[in-house]
Amino acid sequence: MEVIRVKVNDVELHVEKGTTLGEVFRSIKIDKAVGAKAGSRIIDLLTPIREDLEVTPIFKEDPESLDIMRHTLSHIMAQALKELYGYKKVHLGVGPTTEEGFYYDVEVEGHTISSEDLPAIERKMREIVERNYPLFRKELEREEAIGYFTELGEKYKVEIINRIEEGEVISLYGQNGFTDLCRGPHVPSTGMVGEFRLTHVAGAYWLGDSKRPMLQRIYGVAFWDKEELEERLRFYEEAKKRDHRRLGRELELFLIEEEVGAGLVLWLPKGAMLRKTLEDYWKEEHIKRGYQLVYTPHVGNARLWQTSGHLDYYRPNMFSPMEVEQEEYFVKPMNCPFHIAVYKSKLRSYKDLPLKLAELGTVYRYEMSGVLHGLMRVRGFTQDDAHIICTPEQVEGVIHETLEFAVSMLKDFGFEDFRVYISTRPADAIGSQEQWELAEGSLKKAVEKIGIDYEIDQGGGAFYGPKIDVKIRDAIGRLWQCSTIQFDFNLPERFDMEYVGQDNKRHRPYMIHRAIFGSLERFVGILLEHYAGLLPLWLSPVQVRLIPISPEKHGGYALEVENHLKNRNIRVERDMREERLNARIRDAELQKVPYILVFGDKELESKTLSVRSKKEGNLGSMTLEAFTSLLLERISRRE
RNA sequence: GCCGGCGUAGCUCAGAGGCAGAGCGAGGCACUCGUAAUGCCUAGGUCGUGGGUUCAAGUCCCACCGCCGGCUCCA
Numbered sequence: 088m089e090v091i092r093v094k095v096n097d098v099e100l101h102v103e104k105g106t107t108l109g110e111v112f113r114s115i116k117i118d119k120a121v122g123a124k125a126g127s128r129i130i131d132l133l134t135p136i137r138e139d140l141e142v143t144p145i146f147k148e149d150p151e152s153l154d155i156m157r158h159t160l161s162h163i164m165a166q167a168l169k170e171l172y173g174y175k176k177v178h179l180g181v182g183p184t185t186e187e188g189f190y191y192d193v194e195v196e197g198h199t200i201s202s203e204d205l206p207a208i209e210r211k212m213r214e215i216v217e218r219n220y221p222l223f224r225k226e227l228e229r230e231e232a233i234g235y236f237t238e239l240g241e242k243y244k245v246e247i248i249n250r251i252e253e254g255e256v257i258s259l260y261g262q263n264g265f266t267d268l269c270r271g272p273h274v275p276s277t278g279m280v281g282e283f284r285l286t287h288v289a290g291a292y293w294l295g296d297s298k299r300p301m302l303q304r305i306y307g308v309a310f311w312d313k314e315e316l317e318e319r320l321r322f323y324e325e326a327k328k329r330d331h332r333r334l335g336r337e338l339e340l341f342l343i344e345e346e347v348g349a350g351l352v353l354w355l356p357k358g359a360m361l362r363k364t365l366e367d368y369w370k371e372e373h374i375k376r377g378y379q380l381v382y383t384p385h386v387g388n389a390r391l392w393q394t395s396g397h398l399d400y401y402r403p404n405m406f407s408p409m410e411v412e413q414e415e416y417f418v419k420p421m422n423c424p425f426h427i428a429v430y431k432s433k434l435r436s437y438k439d440l441p442l443k444l445a446e447l448g449t450v451y452r453y454e455m456s457g458v459l460h461g462l463m464r465v466r467g468f469t470q471d472d473a474h475i476i477c478t479p480e481q482v483e484g485v486i487h488e489t490l491e492f493a494v495s496m497l498k499d500f501g502f503e504d505f506r507v508y509i510s511t512r513p514a515d516a517i518g519s520q521e522q523w524e525l526a527e528g529s530l531k532k533a534v535e536k537i538g539i540d541y542e543i544d545q546g547g548g549a550f551y552g553p554k555i556d557v558k559i560r561d562a563i564g565r566l567w568q569c570s571t572i573q574f575d576f577n578l579p580e581r582f583d584m585e586y587v588g589q590d591n592k593r594h595r596p597y598m599i600h601r602a603i604f605g606s607l608e609r610f611v612g613i614l615l616e617h618y619a620g621l622l623p624l625w626l627s628p629v630q631v632r633l634i635p636i637s638p639e640k641h642g643g644y645a646l647e648v649e650n651h652l653k654n655r656n657i658r659v660e661r662d663m664r665e666e667r668l669n670a671r672i673r674d675a676e677l678q679k680v681p682y683i684l685v686f687g688d689k690e691l692e693s694k695t696l697s698v699r700s701k702k703e704g705n706l707g708s709m710t711l712e713a714f715t716s717l718l719l720e721r722i723s724r725r726e
Numbered sequence: 727g728c729c730g731g732c733g734u735a736g737c738u739c740a741g742a743g744g745c746a747g748a749g750c751g752a753g754g755c756a757c758u759c760g761u762a763a764u765g766c767c768u769a770g771g772u773c774g775u776g777g778g779u780u781c782a783a784g785u786c787c788c789a790c791c792g793c794c795g796g797c798u799c800c801a
Contacts, residue, residue, distance in 0.1 A: 201730065289796030336737075458798085636759070669762060674762085677762080
């Protein structure tokens, strides 16, 4: 008998090789553990130990426990499917855990699972949980495993086995007549899982490859605690309420219509006002920071796109060309070539650099119909684009300044929590080693200097340069990709961009693409979801609504007030409808107008205003001057 | 693009082979009103588009378009 040493917390034990952690824990009276961790490795209680090990038990309270339990739930779901539709009819793909639950990709012969089937599957799962089957684990040799799963008709599992690397253990887990190829970890019995709910079913390609068959992915959410599960389900409800597509229609901000075209946005008057506010703010901030605004056309000659390389590399995403006087023109999918043309309009000296060209540039890209989504993913959108052309010596400062700019701007919109990702050199990169090192180094330094944590996406950069992506966290915790700062070693070469250095010689400049909002459409979508439609005062398309109780009697006074406010650039709307006061108040509230002023005899007589705030309720009466300065102050503070 | 679901009045939806409906919104009339829906009347539809099955098609079948949930894609 071979003995190995297992250290559990501070207790050291000597056990027979091949003993499972479950047995070890039982011997020292740890009975509530769902698994254990050895360093960063998670080991379940069913796995035999074959070498000396130091472990800490994982209990339900530990974050790692969720994953173990959710993984078992995906197996329970697989078994439920097999019991419902027949063991030979259900072919299993993969069934991993997610951040909030689990899913399983399956193929059911002769049946397509729809959301109507979910309650029955869930019921069957609960039965399996109820029966509390112990899980077992076994290991097979490759050939055995292939034979076993071939026998079961599990073609996808056989494929996975063939992809498992030589020397790696092939493990199977199962319970009561159900066996699945699985790396684990799992809880020891089906009764040990938490609260769960199946949420939806969707298509998913086998191995994520669009050329392979499409399986059905059944999603579930799971938590230990019922309250936590319900909170998550409420989160979905909340997200649904915040859906910018709904808000966009209800608040009359924008329209996307079949008749106009899929993925093409019409900005309605209120949405246009919101957009104008964003644009004005954006332009002012850019001018303050030394950017120069440019305007460039919507179409460009095919030769331009040939030089830029877009026709060779980006063509599938471009709209079809049009012919004008025997020449082809393309609608622009990007602004860069135009900005480069601006740069090249004269000979540039190092003294002109960094040159920062900015434009709210509307671009058109062909996106597959299935990916279009409200304002978030469209076919025509306006990038808040800029290109910074600089010398190698300036790179670091430029990147730092740009990132700082992006963060400060996003903060002005009420976003406080940022995630930063740096994508580094991929295998097929162009550009020299020095270029990449300088660029990547300056990206890291900039992020560190600003003091935001970042993650590295190793090899995730574009072939033409590394980049920083900034994601913002919204009010209900979702992350949205916004800003990008992207190096480009490609276009300066292709367009033969130059500057004259201090040495009186020609040099190749560095070029950086960057966007802060990403696109105006998408950013407005994010704002709407972040604020659940209740935009800050400074962004609200209508800031004040005036309601004369009797339009006839009090409308004149309301008009006076309207003019006063309008002269101070406050956005006002007067509701002159012959409706009841309550109805008009309700309407203004539903339209999420920040301030409502009611005019009646009292106000007319005392020349005051009755102010009702969306956020604070009825503020009572105040003078026009007091209200105006209150409003102007709040607007200037970007409240 | 792929898998699944869904397209009925401006909006939200009911109708599932046999007379095209409701609420909100819109227009009209009355009410003259103090902080989240006054009442009555009226108009509004090639039931996404095109084809097919049937005596008869929103309803069944096929194709296309669009939307939704995902997948894939996003140099």
